[in-house]
Amino acid sequence: MDKEQLDTFLSLVTYKNFTKSAEMLHVAQSTVSARLKSLEQELGKPLLRRTNKGVELTPSGLIFLPYAKRIIELVEESKKELALDGQYIDRLVLGGPSSAWNYIYRNALSTFAIENRNVSLELKTHSSENTISKVLDGVIDLGVSYTKPTHPNLLIHEHIEDHFKFVSKFQLNRPITVDDLNSKKFILNNWGDAFFEWFMELTGINHLPALSMNQTAIVLKMIEEQDYFTLLPSMIAQPFINDKKLYYLESEFEMPAHHIYIFTPKDLKKESTIKKVLDLLKN
Numbered sequence: 001m002d003k004e005q006l007d008t009f010l011s012l013v014t015y016k017n018f019t020k021s022a023e024m025l026h027v028a029q030s031t032v033s034a035r036l037k038s039l040e041q042e043l044g045k046p047l048l049r050r051t052n053k054g055v056e057l058t059p060s061g062l063i064f065l066p067y068a069k070r071i072i073e074l075v076e077e078s079k080k081e082l083a084l085d086g087q088y089i090d091r092l093v094l095g096g097p098s099s100a101w102n103y104i105y106r107n108a109l110s111t112f113a114i115e116n117r118n119v120s121l122e123l124k125t126h127s128s129e130n131t132i133s134k135v136l137d138g139v140i141d142l143g144v145s146y147t148k149p150t151h152p153n154l155l156i157h158e159h160i161e162d163h164f165k166f167v168s169k170f171q172l173n174r175p176i177t178v179d180d181l182n183s184k185k186f187i188l189n190n191w192g193d194a195f196f197e198w199f200m201e202l203t204g205i206n207h208l209p210a211l212s213m214n215q216t217a218i219v220l221k222m223i224e225e226q227d228y229f230t231l232l233p234s235m236i237a238q239p240f241i242n243d244k245k246l247y248y249l250e251s252e253f254e255m256p257a258h259h260i261y262i263f264t265p266k267d268l269k270k271e272s273t274i275k276k277v278l279d280l281l282k283n
């Protein structure tokens with residue numbers, strides 16, 4: 001199995017068409033067919049089937065797809081590590097939800113970059129679950145997650161317990177009720193599986209929010225500029241509260257905890273570099 005075969009397989013999954021894949025890979029269509037056939041023979045399973053609309057994954061292809069993506073990603077990461085030679089003394093890849101790095105750890109990230117210009121720094125924003133997976137794969141050196149990493153090969157360096165609060169640009173002279181969550185002025189931002197389970201228990205499994213998303217920056221922009229309200233972890237909301245751009249709203253029901261975990265592989269590589277960034281993240 002080689003990289004060209006995997007690239008071809010992934011291209012076919014993306015474009016669902018042999019002609020388009022050949023065009024994007026800059027090879028003949030017969031080459032695309034030959035690479036796929038060779039890969040399927042090596043694995044002993046059909047990965048794709050032809051349909052009237054193009055091609056689609058077989059059950060075996062569905063199983064193989066995430067592994068193919070991980071192999072390609074690891075190859076690309078290894079190239080970046082090898083490219084360090086002569087340019088930097090180290091390379092550090094951080095990962096986690098964009099909301100954590102943008103609103104909680106942005107200053108620490110900026111300080112580290114300024115103080116360590118001889119380190120190649122990369123930030124990969126993913127969901128908590130994807131971040132945990134990529135730390136295990138060795139793609140990310142240090143991750144931040146809203147979900148507790150439980151794998152035995154991972155080491156949690158810090159756990160912060162925060163709480164969610166309702167926020168808006170307008171003050172309200174009464175507590176938020178469950179019925180208010182049916183309002184067209186409420187924005188539901190998905191803060192992960194545990195949060196979503198709590199929300200469904202509160203509102204009912206068939207509840208359909210008027211507006212929902214998983215991009216905190218857009219949510220904050222909308223509630224700053226318009227008369228929406230939403231739920232935010234207090235660590236993210238507090239600077240906006242301090243600047244009087246937003247206000248906390250009381251709630252008639254108990255709010256859930258919000259957890260933040262900073263973690264690395266137990267088999268810690270790049271120890272001195274990781275210690276520097278950990279010290280900044282913990283302050």
